[in-house]
Amino acid sequence: MKMSGGVEWALHCCVVLTAAPAPVPAGRLAELHDVSGSYLAKQLQSLSRAGLVHSVQGHAGGYRLTRPAGEITVLDVVVAVDGPQPAFVCTEIRQRGPLATPAEMCTAPCAISRAMAAAEHAWREALRAVTIADLAESVTGDYGPAVFDGIRAWLR
Structure with a gap:
């Protein structure tokens, strides 16, 4: 199953937000991950539309998780960024070509x-x-228990 690169960035942002004591601006998240701000903003907008993060406006604004991290699954993030459609879509190839199976015989997948x-x-x-x-x-x-202390300090 192929996922877009946006899923990886969105997951990294969600993990970072678990350590953030306050909303984190999109630009700061982009800088932390060394990715384009406009590219990351698209992923954050997808997370926001899905109700996984909330955007706080104003001087101290930024993004924060909308609920506890234990209630947000990796699948939630994948669906938010890449959409709910399945990776495989059957096009009924068996009904094509010179030996095509008649549609009335194709009642089951x-x-x-x-x-x-x-x-x-x-x-x-x-x-x-x-x-x-x-x-x-x-x-x-x-990486050890200090990893999130370092992230919190860097975000300040």
Whole structure:
């Protein structure tokens, strides 16, 4: 399953926001991740439209998570950025060509469509099982407990 690069940036931002004591401006998040501000702004807008982050206006404004990180899944972020459509869409190839199967014989999905649907389901369930809090905990495990202290200090 191929995801856009925006998913990666959006996930990184969500993990950083778990450590932020105050709303974080989009420009600051872009600087932290060394990515274009306009590119990151698109991902943040997608997260905002999906209700995963909230934009706070004003001098001390920026983005913050709308709910606890343990209630936001990786799948929520993927769907916010890349949309809900499945990775595979059956086009009923079996009904084409010189040996086409008649439409009336195609009342159930074919073996290929079933296999791809099962893979899609497993992939989505795996992403649904991981939260932003889980990712933050893994980051702490990978880099030590001071990693988020460093992020908080840098964001100030």
